[in-house]
Amino acid sequence: MSGFLEGLRCSECIDWGEKRNTIASIVAGFLFFTGWWIIIDAAVIYPSMEDFNHSYHACGVIATLAFLMINAVSNGQVHGDSYSEGCLGQTGARIWLLIGFMLAFGSLIASLWILFGGYVVKEKPIVYPGIAVFFQNAFIFFGGLVFKFGRTEDLWQ
């Protein structure tokens, strides 16, 4: 009985450095899909166009496209490592990443605009869809950042 807790020391049995990529992927997946489920929730509760204009969905779609673009190129391709030579080359990879980040920031700004311009300023009685659009895009944006920068490519060698 006296020594049974000694077997429970777990800080040495898991190598947190090796698990970094796994944890980053899981956190990014959680954020990304939670964002989409938030907007599904808002769309299901407020199906009419006056409460939730359906064109606001475009914001989330562009954010998802930006997520895919940002994560399609690896840091190695942008840096110019000779190991990973994609079909775009180094300059092409940089331009692709630039456009991806611009779309990501743009969709985040657009979601803020939708919230304030479409709901707060117009003093709509139901403001939840605007908040949902904002949180969807914020979650997708941060999910993209975590997936891109939370992982290290050293573990791929």
Place this chain on the structure above:
Amino acid sequence: MAGIKALVVLSFSGAIGLTFLMLGCALEGYGVYWPLFVLIFHVISPIPHFIAKRVTEDSDASSSACQELAYFFTTGIVVSAFGLPVILARISVIKWGACGLVLAGNAVIFITIQGFFLAFGRGDDFSW
């Protein structure tokens, strides 16, 4: 053999999880069977892992982009399995009590699936 014990424990917890799910649908006060759609998420949740295992068949690297993408999608499928009952309850298609039972069933079933991989995932060939 340790494998049999693990198998029995896992099948028990799987049965408990499915019981929670069925209780959420079939109890007197509920009687709505929409929550059974989460079974789709349960079935497809191991698929990204198998695809990644098959594609990166042998490599010395401790991780790979494909494996991480598989974790990403698996997490997404798990989030969806929890999100669906909550949304159904929010629009009152199912009652919140049923939602709670379905969420509990989800948790137990995903723990079972993870336990299956921990117990039997090492050194298998995955040859179908």
